[in-house]
Amino acid sequence: MLLALTPALAQQSQTGAMPPMTDAVAPATKTFSQQELDQLMAPIALYPDALLALGILMAATYPLEVVEAARWVKANPKVTGKALEDAMAKQSWDPSVKSLTSVPQVLAQMNDKLDWTQKLGDAFLAQQGDVMDTVQMLRAKADATGNLKTTEQQVVKTETQGSQTIYVVESPKPEVVYVPTYNPSVVYGTWWYPTPP
Template identity: 55%
Template structure:
């Protein structure tokens, strides 16, 4: 079972006409919140965004197990069926929290990365150049900025401590150049960026330094000149050592997306879907698992069995962060289109809502769920999604409501 924003691919889908690539302005807005992250953290987030269900599960696990730290946390995480990129982000809970709470942004980011890695990495460099030109990207006690011809590299100032930067994209890059696509922005969580301890360097702030180990750092980096992500499979990294599929998908040191690890979550466009369907012989089974089906047990589930469907539910309970306080009415209205319980495709919904189809699936995709799912279970996830969306400022662009013109997401 997956949250409603994670559309699950149909068993068979007709071939679709070629879709226009994402506009450069929209790509700028998607990458603006993380383009100034240290290189390795940036690449981990990009890879992780292609596995949104893993992100949801990991973020909620970390939230429910804050007492786990260091080696104890790594030992437990190593046993989870998550991609190493997601496992490594457990050392940066504020990043996982952001990616989970802003799940539609995460999906859009992952879709863009899968569609064109090279273009995404070049966009990051373009944004860094703009921040540098505005005088807002400099070396300090938290980070080291290295300028090599057309490439700007960002590294931790200390090899064993990483500071996750926070900044307002409408300020740090200078005057924003695409008013129709204001950059995504949300205030940093106070828990990781307490006001009294915030370290400010110009337009960029830094919160608590995160201690790192081989499991979290040094195993991946951006191949700026090649337009890809480089992986060091020889690094003594527990997460990689325990994942044969991940190693198998590394080709000549370059990262490749593993469609089996996506667990049935739909891709953003037909071209990407077809590309990875061919390389994933277990795609159909993954889609069934993601929907919460178990072969031969539909009758048991209808009778109220708490089998795999409940076990696969990432999270639970009535925590208001995940929508426990959202009303059924709001959850139904937020998904729109067709049956109010099983709303239409995300692309259609967001095109109507914001005029640009900024979130979720591309226009014309199928509904996120089918009618054979339990209405009560789907409603539970819709409630969670409604709470997340309400924290993102509702539909459309906020135009300065949060952070001087950025999207109040």
């Protein structure tokens, strides 16, 4: 599915790879196991970087605003483009939540799976580095099974940072975002835990 981005998300997407995350604000104790992180991230790890890091992950730290925005979008389905930008300028929501109003199906998914959204936000706040590492690990698994590649809707690149391969997923048109649809129980190959995502 292709959607136009709000200018804020489009501008952020032009910067390329997901921003580096640090554990400087993370508590010393881990909140989520690797299995939990894998299951939390599996449904969204193949999303474009701008949508994932600058939209979904940040917005998940504001679950109440996600609910409010989802209700607003549902009540105003025909508000798009400049009218949507103007309407969002009047809202006090976090910019990440506002940006997701241009991607209503993602906002609806986050609203419909509020427990998942809350956990995703908690994990991102407590373990940003682990969350981003999990995204990269899942992308590597999808790549190894032939399920992460450049298409008309997305460009997949790899970069080397130190000894690590970083997968970058972006739109060929910065003003448009493609939201991939995939089965997380299949796209990564055989699931490595007893309970699939």
